[in-house]
Amino acid sequence: MLIDLGDAEYHPAADGIGKTPAAVRISSAFRETEFPVPRLSAFVTTFNDESTIRACLDSLRGAGADEVVVLDSFSTDRTAEISREYTDRVFQQEFLGFGPQKQAAMDRTTHEWVLFLDSDEALSASLQQEIQDTLRTEPSVDGFTIPRQEQMFWRMAADGTRHNRFLRLFRRSCTHFSTMPVHAAPVLDGRAGRLMSPFYHFGETTIHEKVEKLNGYSSGLVSHRLERGGRGGPLRMIWYPPLVFIKQFAFKRQFVNGWAGFIASVCMAFYAFLKCAKVFEEHRRREHGDTLLPTDVQPRSEYSPPHRSAAA
Numbered sequence: 001m002l003i004d005l006g007d008a009e010y011h012p013a014a015d016g017i018g019k020t021p022a023a024v025r026i027s028s029a030f031r032e033t034e035f036p037v038p039r040l041s042a043f044v045t046t047f048n049d050e051s052t053i054r055a056c057l058d059s060l061r062g063a064g065a066d067e068v069v070v071l072d073s074f075s076t077d078r079t080a081e082i083s084r085e086y087t088d089r090v091f092q093q094e095f096l097g098f099g100p101q102k103q104a105a106m107d108r109t110t111h112e113w114v115l116f117l118d119s120d121e122a123l124s125a126s127l128q129q130e131i132q133d134t135l136r137t138e139p140s141v142d143g144f145t146i147p148r149q150e151q152m153f154w155r156m157a158a159d160g161t162r163h164n165r166f167l168r169l170f171r172r173s174c175t176h177f178s179t180m181p182v183h184a185a186p187v188l189d190g191r192a193g194r195l196m197s198p199f200y201h202f203g204e205t206t207i208h209e210k211v212e213k214l215n216g217y218s219s220g221l222v223s224h225r226l227e228r229g230g231r232g233g234p235l236r237m238i239w240y241p242p243l244v245f246i247k248q249f250a251f252k253r254q255f256v257n258g259w260a261g262f263i264a265s266v267c268m269a270f271y272a273f274l275k276c277a278k279v280f281e282e283h284r285r286r287e288h289g290d291t292l293l294p295t296d297v298q299p300r301s302e303y304s305p306p307h308r309s310a311a312a
Contacts, residue, residue: 041068043071098181112173114171116170122202149198240276
């Protein structure tokens, strides 16, 4: 059987089942020559992420990344080993801080267009395709923000939630990472467009884990907030957390996630409280030192059990 495809002829018996027809191969090669698709680099920073790194790297492969860079902070689990199944560009270096570590990973990429994920994130299948389609159109902007769909304890956030957007696809030549002590993010010197399909975040699977992270984040921000003149006054501790809860539960539409959304909104209000309270605490410590503690005993920095005699 002979099927006429214009300038090319397709013989099924010759090409075999499942192979690309000759005319399609020819036209595809022509399009790639006439309209070259930008090559894409991707990078991830890791530390003890063996439970999530495979999903992350699988999704980068699905997005058509030509190069994947993994910068590991000397994980003690199988993170680096799993990463080497996907790429030979796995590096290890001591953790420099969130922003500097991500900047060091980006500096190891070689292509102009760069895709960045955290190790507990993954691209949805629809986003993988959207990224490929977007780069084929020769983008007129310098980066793209993407909505992030969160795991909320025992469920994923519903589509009706107002997802936060993050800059994750951008031109390397006009992007650098901020030096924020936590929540370091890429800073784009140019125009950003918007992609509509989400990527997933699997970072906070339990209430315990979320509260633990928020406690660490709020402590990490104290010095930064003090440098910017933050006072963390008592009145702010009273009125600010309830506003954050209302913003999360009502305006971010967390109510569509049921009790998971309610708990998440309370957690974010608690985070707002901790950020204010810890700045206030640091001001009080600098003002009073230990003068408000009892003077008839000497506090110890570490607990040691009282000595007991053998007779006791």
